[in-house]
Amino acid sequence: MKIEKVGIVGLGTVGTGTLKILINEREKIHQKTGVWIDVKKACDLNIEREFDFDVDRSIFTNNYNELIEDDEISIIVELIGGYTIAKDIIIKALKAGKNVVTANKALIAKYSKELFAIANSNGTKIYYEASVGGGIPIITPLQESLAGNNILSIKGIINGTANYILTEMTEKNIEFEKVLKKAQELGYAEADPTFDIEGIDTAHKITILASLAYGGYVDFEKVGVKGITSITGEDIKFANDLGYNIKLLATAKKYEDEEIEVRVQPTLISQKEILSNVNDVYNAIEVIGDYVGKTMFYGKGAGMEPTGSAVVADVIKLATEDLANNIPKGNYYYNINKELSLRALEKSISKYYIRLNVKDEIGTLAFVTNKFKDNNISIESMIQTCKSFDDNKFVSLIFITHDVLEADLKKSLDEIYISENVNVEKSILLKIDE
Numbered sequence: 213m214k215i216e217k218v219g220i221v222g223l224g225t226v227g228t229g230t231l232k233i234l235i236n237e238r239e240k241i242h243q244k245t246g247v248w249i250d251v252k253k254a255c256d257l258n259i260e261r262e263f264d265f266d267v268d269r270s271i272f273t274n275n276y277n278e279l280i281e282d283d284e285i286s287i288i289v290e291l292i293g294g295y296t297i298a299k300d301i302i303i304k305a306l307k308a309g310k311n312v313v314t315a316n317k318a319l320i321a322k323y324s325k326e327l328f329a330i331a332n333s334n335g336t337k338i339y340y341e342a343s344v345g346g347g348i349p350i351i352t353p354l355q356e357s358l359a360g361n362n363i364l365s366i367k368g369i370i371n372g373t374a375n376y377i378l379t380e381m382t383e384k385n386i387e388f389e390k391v392l393k394k395a396q397e398l399g400y401a402e403a404d405p406t407f408d409i410e411g412i413d414t415a416h417k418i419t420i421l422a423s424l425a426y427g428g429y430v431d432f433e434k435v436g437v438k439g440i441t442s443i444t445g446e447d448i449k450f451a452n453d454l455g456y457n458i459k460l461l462a463t464a465k466k467y468e469d470e471e472i473e474v475r476v477q478p479t480l481i482s483q484k485e486i487l488s489n490v491n492d493v494y495n496a497i498e499v500i501g502d503y504v505g506k507t508m509f510y511g512k513g514a515g516m517e518p519t520g521s522a523v524v525a526d527v528i529k530l531a532t533e534d535l536a537n538n539i540p541k542g543n544y545y546y547n548i549n550k551e552l553s554l555r556a557l558e559k560s561i562s563k564y565y566i567r568l569n570v571k572d573e574i575g576t577l578a579f580v581t582n583k584f585k586d587n588n589i590s591i592e593s594m595i596q597t598c599k600s601f602d603d604n605k606f607v608s609l610i611f612i613t614h615d616v617l618e619a620d621l622k623k624s625l626d627e628i629y630i631s632e633n634v635n636v637e638k639s640i641l642l643k644i645d646e
């Protein structure tokens with residue numbers, strides 16, 4: 213009879229979901245896997261908290277060292293989050309010969325080199341299925357199921373909070389701040405929600421996916437990131453009228469010269485596309501492989517039980533591996549010895565949505581459209597809307613371009629901003645994905 217003893221550090225949203233599944237489904241997991249998985253200790257700063265399931269409270273401690281020093285515990289589950297204590301706990305656990313499961317994408321995206329090397333040199337493992345896409349299995353498919361493919365591209369809506377905000381803004385016209393508060397109450401947001409709304413969390417996740425897909429590692433600091441804070445109800449409405457929804461989209465794509473483009477940005481997606489219709493806290497990741505073609509992974513991208521489900525998957529994976537006849541070390545990791553060469557974002561060619569809020573003066577429109585022409589920006593359509601009716605009237609000029617080079621477009625916009633011929637109050641530039 214195989215028994216695996218587990219220690220969980222952090223009993224917040226994800227820790228509670230993980231504990232609940234491991235306790236409530238203990239028998240069923242044993243039936244399916246042949247292994248008894250017992251949570252021997254669970255650590256949190258607040259060990260008085262109440263749970264909606266039965267739990268033997270003698271397992272609780274507020275000192276994580278008790279878990280690391282317990283020789284019977286073979287798997288440490290880190291669910292605190294952040295770069296500091298969480299990192300110390302993981303390193304200590306790996307060095308103590310324990311395997312680690314984490315949902316901490318920030319840590320994996322920024323410190324994979326260090327953490328994987330420590331795991332490898334100690335003959336231990338660190339698994340991180342829950343770090344991307346909440347409850348959606350996506351790490352294992354990239355590592356195993358799709359390993360025979362060259363991955364051509366990955367496109368993903370991989371932040372539940374941002375998608376929830378954009379959905380509520382689109383469907384109910386609720387203000388940004390109010391929806392963000394609700395996402396926090398539902399346990400979707402990061403401890404620092406700017407990570408969600410500024411695209412940083414999404415960048416952590418696409419860093420991990422692109423590294424797994426392309427056989428090296430992506431330097432997180434080099435990923436192009438734009439969040440959703442500048443998106444207004446007005447942009448959402450214009451986009452909808454034009455047949456698009458706005459989503460925070462992460463993309464990774466390999467070009468023929470082997471360069472990889474990795475970026476995160478709010479993007480207009482045609483309403484005909486599946487990704488455009490992924491709403492609320494749901495996430496979806498489209499992976500295109502050269503043999504398999506287009507695949508789509510869909511599910512809840514955040515929250516207590518969905519994320520707990522992914523954490524438990526890793527615990528089961530570790531508990532059921534024949535550790536004596538180990539699968540090759542590093543199997544679950546990406547290559548930390550090869551940095552992938554990232555393509556300059558300005559080389560990107562795409563359609564764009566541009567909104568310029570400009571003072572309505574004679575010659576403004578002609579100046580702007582000529583500036584675009586000067587830099588090879590061809591316009592597919594244009595909408596002009598009045599913003600206010602006082603003497604200082606501003607109008608929104610909305611342009612949809614044909615496929616253009618991002619560098620040319622930025623040049624045009626820079627020239628427009630600095631020109632004395634036009635008074636720009638605000639501007640928005642969004643990529644269109646069709």
Ligand SMILES: NC(=O)C1=CN([C@@H]2O[C@H](COP(=O)(O)OP(=O)(O)OC[C@H]3O[C@@H](n4cnc5c(N)ncnc54)[C@H](OP(=O)(O)O)[C@@H]3O)[C@@H](O)[C@H]2O)C=CC1
Nearest residue numbers: 222223224225226256257291292293315316399514515519
């Ligand atoms: N929420 C989600 O939907 C998802 C989260 N994740 C990731 O999972 C991780 C956990 O997130 P989440 O559950 O939302 O975070 P929470 O803030 O809800 O939970 C973290 C818990 O850890 C506790 N904690 C902090 N410091 C210590 C310590 N030194 N010792 C013991 N416990 C400590 C906190 O206590 P206190 O509250 O008192 O500070 C809190 O209870 C993060 O890395 C996050 O990015 C991944 C996917 C989805």
Ligand SMILES: N[C@@H](CC=O)C(=O)O
Nearest residue numbers: 371372373401402514
């Ligand atoms: N804050 C994250 C949590 C899951 O990774 C999100 O909203 O997606």
